[in-house]
Amino acid sequence: MTQTLDPSTATTETPDTAEPGPAERVDAWLAAFEAALRDGDGEAAAALFATECYWRDLISFTWNIKTVEGRDAVAGLVDATAATTAPSGFATTEPPEEADGVVTAWIGFETAAGRGNGLLRLKEEDGEDRAWTLLTALYELKGHEEPRGTHRPMGAEHGANKHRQTWKELRQEEAESLGSTTQPYVLVVGGGQGGIALGARLRQLGVPALVVDKHPRPGDQWRNRYKSLCLHDPVWYDHLPYLKFPDNWPVFAPKDKIGDWLEFYVRVMEVPYWSDTSVTSARWSEETGEWTVELERDGQPLTLRPTQLVFATGMSGKPRMPEVPGMDVFRGDVHHSSAHPGPDAYAGKKAVVIGSNNSAFDICGALWEHDADVTMVQRSSTHIVKSDSLMELGLGDLYSERALAAGVTTEKADLIFASLPYRILHTFQIPAYEAMAKKDKEFYDRLEASGFWHDWGDDGSGLFMKYLRRGSGYYIDVGSADLVANGDVKLAHGQIDHLTEDAVVLADGTELPADVVVFATGYNSMNGWVADLVDQETADRLGKCWGLGSETTKDPGPWEGEQRNMWKPTQVTNLWMHGGNLHQSRHYSLYLALQLKARYEGIDTPVYGLQEVHHTG
């Protein structure tokens, strides 16, 4: 979801002059950087960075997800972390490339605890090569490498061993003991893509973990949504860890197909997973260093005592259902979009859909297709991009067949994406959306002529920044926007005042007759789950989740530099927030899993720059 430096104009050739090539320049920089780190000399390290500079670290130096900005902050990070991190062995892992005055290099390095990779971008400043952006990311812990590839398990244990147990017997024994004679070190609450991806990684790392979910089967989180739902992100962006979708997988997978995939992923990855299980409360004991978690499994009460508690209850948190007067007198169906059953029952009926984002459009489109009379109520402006244009101009350089053909694997794409500092990410985004505005001008003209309130984000940076900042305010158009533009789906504006027996009444008195009202009104911050399951004090101490502090709509400052509380240590001991789309569930589950593994193994994990809380929800 970003424009990157165009690799097609890049070159790895050394020019004919005696000037050092990109490889030499990067090698020299890395050597100087490593020396500064070895000396714990923050000032020397900072001098290697440009005046405008960003160092993003994913748990390799900071045991945190942290971006520092500017030389002083670089110096501070080095001074605080270099000694304990003991980084070494910085080297390029493939030939660096130069384009538009920026040398880009894939790098590898080690720390005392593990091995890392990253991406370095050098710019010339004052005649010297200086780091503009640096990404450092831990990918494995020494002595705890994942059993994959050449280190995969044997499966059949060779030799003859009295009373050996089979794989199936071991799995059964494990399942029977889990929660009774053995405790999970990590309890993951919520078994959607986030919980499942994390569960798979923890399994792979040998961390005793358990994922619990209220639904009868893994994948029901998707199956239970409105029936027309397909993924809005394309397949290349959506892979889970370890097992990629096959190349016959649809670009936009239907919800039930994703549901099936998740169910079998749980099985083949051997993720310990309890369906039909609800958490009713969780309480931390400083004394025992454990959570006491009360659950209901298949209706039976049960207590677990995990050391770490992960909320993977949906990045969007809890359905936001406004309190609207008259809901009790309304005679038709009324429900939140998350509970919308689909259009079948509403042919010939009058439907009013409150909201104008993804779910609202999907639901309006499906209702119209099934011959309902549909009105969308727009309460505030929405950003719309055409799915094709988003794929071509937004994602295509990183996540597409084109990207794969150019050698940009999912793993590389994730790191490139992670290497773009949040502070300036919008500047990479704006040109893509300007291009979309131009490409799809006819569509936008029609849409605005229909009276639809359309925006491109506060600073014109479009969809992905809205997602990162507020997690709402957009629709990826797969066809329904035309229905609004054409008037097939009627459009009303304003806030809901109340419901009558058979209508929605807006604040300006407009009355919209209705047999069914769908509140596609979004979700509250996910720390609402913490308030429910732990308590309000803990939720407040944790603070708001998601958002960057960009001081744009619904993302109040101050600037945080990273997504609040996601995938990293929080102000609440041994409580973690995990979630996001499939891309984030895939990529950031790695760092969350490694943080949990390190704690499980008793590896020292001094956290640098734990974020302060500025907003409670």
Next chain:
Amino acid sequence: MTQTLDPSTATTETPDTAEPGPAERVDAWLAAFEAALRDGDGEAAAALFATECYWRDLISFTWNIKTVEGRDAVAGLVDATAATTAPSGFATTEPPEEADGVVTAWIGFETAAGRGNGLLRLKEEDGEDRAWTLLTALYELKGHEEPRGTHRPMGAEHGANKHRQTWKELRQEEAESLGSTTQPYVLVVGGGQGGIALGARLRQLGVPALVVDKHPRPGDQWRNRYKSLCLHDPVWYDHLPYLKFPDNWPVFAPKDKIGDWLEFYVRVMEVPYWSDTSVTSARWSEETGEWTVELERDGQPLTLRPTQLVFATGMSGKPRMPEVPGMDVFRGDVHHSSAHPGPDAYAGKKAVVIGSNNSAFDICGALWEHDADVTMVQRSSTHIVKSDSLMELGLGDLYSERALAAGVTTEKADLIFASLPYRILHTFQIPAYEAMAKKDKEFYDRLEASGFWHDWGDDGSGLFMKYLRRGSGYYIDVGSADLVANGDVKLAHGQIDHLTEDAVVLADGTELPADVVVFATGYNSMNGWVADLVDQETADRLGKCWGLGSETTKDPGPWEGEQRNMWKPTQVTNLWMHGGNLHQSRHYSLYLALQLKARYEGIDTPVYGLQEVHHTG
């Protein structure tokens, strides 16, 4: 399972002399070959082949799986097929390599019907470059390319369409109509790895097909085997089409884990699959051009009318259970290895296992591990290789992490493997087994000292040739051979004469006390299934399946050059045999699926060299 020409010594460099390099030599050969084909000039084409030469075609010229040997046969193939095939566009797909006097080239080409790939090996003979081996293989039909990668389905159908059906609705509708209002074009009997891999390919190609299997769930074919079973082939050799095992998959997967994978695969590949379904009879009607197949599904009788009938009932065919006098008086348990429940019930009991191949060793080992008193009865000599040695010396060049690191993908490995002519395959195999004999000399010495009858195959060519020739006669040692060598598992020799109430009596009078007798006595030819479900006349007309006609033990001549009746047209109209290990199920399902697709689409498929039948079973 073969030694190939060592690519590590290969070179693509053009020498300093004016001699043409490998690329020029291959290009020149391909141009001359294409010209001869264009002219339909068999003699000219044959002149481009060496005196000793082999051309293997996988349905691209012959609509058959066919190896022709020698120039005359090459000329015959060209004369008969060039005009209808209309081949063109022969070109290398990557730089050819030269090693040990052989130039090896990956090639691509087209025919009137489709696109092919292959592998060419040139040798110099009489100062000219001549083909020693040529593999030509169709991989797709023009106009019927698979929807994959850049052609993958969209999933979400963009736009707004009245009464659109969701993926789930379409799948349900399809499932409900299949077998009632719609008929499968192809009925695949048997839903193990063979039936499933073929079902996935047919699905992908848009051929209406149905896989039926008697077990309650896909994967039960594995789950129901003896509990200690793990795959004897390593993971790199075992991938199914389209979806590879993830890189954390065990080298030798336990049977229940493979069972889960197959079940998962059926679902995500959307293979139409009926569990709990048995075929009771099948009858071909020349008049209607259809099979009439009677089935029982969930106990209910049902008739299907497919055009094509595929037996994927297990390459090993039906369990071979000898008629032994006294079975009725024996008081203990007696069963075939395929029905062996595992060792748990037999601790402290006396077990006699008849046979000395894979299943016999696995079962003996598991019984010994569970404290049974075990005797193996060896009736004829067995070939044993240590699993590690087989992986290192037999498979490693093609199917291993090492091969992958060297760029030998599964797809390439399959083609390299397919390019080695069966006539000379043993010559590639013998050195690998000589190396194993040397490497594991201490083990073989001990084994033979124990009295075990050990062999290396009739010509010393080892395990894989035994597999191809007779499908039996070997054990891949994962530990149990030592139990025999050490005497932990007792060894007896000879044929079974009869059972008493509590013992097995051998022909020489030896009495082996027994609480349980396991007949690990192998399987009959798979055309026994045809006799059962169609009739004996049809089974006889079909003839023996499997084997090469090598005139070695259990593989009578005459020389066939290919595996009898497998994956190709047979003497019985619209009846096909599919099966083999996971490698064969993966690779040859492609050619069988394309043959079925071509017939479904009404593409002309003149079969060249349909094999005669020399043996009935």
